[in-house]
Amino acid sequence: MKTAILRSAGAALRRNAAPSRPSHRSHYSTASEPERKVAILGAAGGIGQPLALLMKLNPLVSSLSLYDIANTPGVAADVSHINSRAQVEGYAGEEQLGKALEGSDVVIIPAGVPRKPGMTRDDLFNINAGIVKSLCTAIAKYCPSALVNMISNPVNSTLPIAAEVFKKAGTYDEKKLFGVTTLDVVRAKTFYAGKAEVPVAEVNVPVVGGHAGITILPLFSQATPKSNNLADEEIKALTKRTQDGGTEVVEAKAGKGSATLSMAYAGAIFADACLKGLNGVPDIVECSFVQSSVTELPFFASKVRLGKNGVEEVLGLGPLSDYEQQGLESLKPELKASIEKGIKFANQN
Ligand SMILES: NC(=O)C1=CN([C@@H]2O[C@H](COP(=O)(O)OP(=O)(O)OC[C@H]3O[C@@H](n4cnc5c(N)ncnc54)[C@H](O)[C@@H]3O)[C@@H](O)[C@H]2O)C=CC1
Ligand SMILES: O=C([O-])CC(=O)C(=O)O
Secondary structure: OHHHHHHHHHHHHHHHHOOOOOOOOOOOOOOOOOOOEEEEEOOOOOOHHHHHHHHHHOOOOOEEEEEEOOOHHHHHHHHHOOOOOOEEEEEEOHHHHHHHHOOOOEEEEOOOOOOOOOOOHHHHHHHHHHHHHHHHHHHHHHOOOOEEEEOOOOHHHHHHHHHHHHHHHOOOOHHHEEEOOHHHHHHHHHHHHHHHOOOHHHOEOOEEEOOOHHHEEEOHHHOEOOOOOOOHHHHHHHHHHHHOHHHHHHHHHOOOOOOOHHHHHHHHHHHHHHHHHHOOOOOEEEEEEEEOOOOOOOEEEEEEEEEOOEEEEEOOOOOOOHHHHHHHHHHHHHHHHHHHHHHHHHHHO
């Protein structure tokens, strides 16, 4: 996946360097790729800035809209000088939000406060729930058919908030709303490759459940390439490290925020998958926290096939080891409570 993004970025740069272009086409346009507008809300933040860079490098993006409450003109001016296809616009302040969103195919939301050491993701609820609610109200108004990629934490609650806001506005389409859990997959792949001593670029590990602590359930029994040399204790340690990956970064940053660079990478991978799905590329499968009937919970992360309308198919969990089955049962009460908290907030405020 990583190499695919780098390859496509490289291809974009090579295309832009081509000496002769038909004069009737935009300098950066390509015959085969449709126009796609991507908006990033929270674009001046720790995740927003490197994510803006990565989306500017993505040749599938024709228009990149960078929105934040402040500081977006600088980020937009900076990123816009990169010689790739996307035309960049920066928008700052609520009065420009409508313009930032209009016509968007994909909206990525990394707006909101990050954790400090000692905090859980749920401790962010009081501030981020309101931010997400107001941004989703605007999405319902200005680009109701966009695919929404929710990064703001706690994702286990912010995604249900978004769903409720869209339901109230009459624009909810469960195929178009995604909680971004790609960073859990990115971490599981990295940690597994290190322990199993297999080439990291070939590794696949589904991660299901939600996006906080024990609700993050990596399915190492389904990891490929298979490794026969991992003991049960090592699988447990890998599971715990994946579940605590966010906290590992929060503690290492010692008060200066949470994962931003790895999250921007993960967010770019997921947005790229959404764009490929929209463009009709077949067999695009990523894990995501979506409306689901895979378990009795209304939202659940699992593998999802992406297509021209967003979610084409929510895939099942596949065979679980006893350890994973136990993990699945233990995560349900916490995930259920976080989902209900989000729904309640959206309907009371
Ligand atoms: N889903 C995931 O895997 C991950 C989620 N996160 C979450 O992403 C969020 C952002 O993290 P960082 O970028 O590190 O934080 P940050 O504080 O560096 O950036 C957040 C940005 O959001 C902006 N913002 C605040 N209110 C806004 C509003 N109403 N409209 C638009 N923008 C607004 C701020 O001005 C700031 O630029 C946090 O909630 C964090 O917990 C972080 C890492 C991984
Ligand atoms: O841990 C946090 O607060 C940020 C996050 O969601 C992650 O890095 O997975």
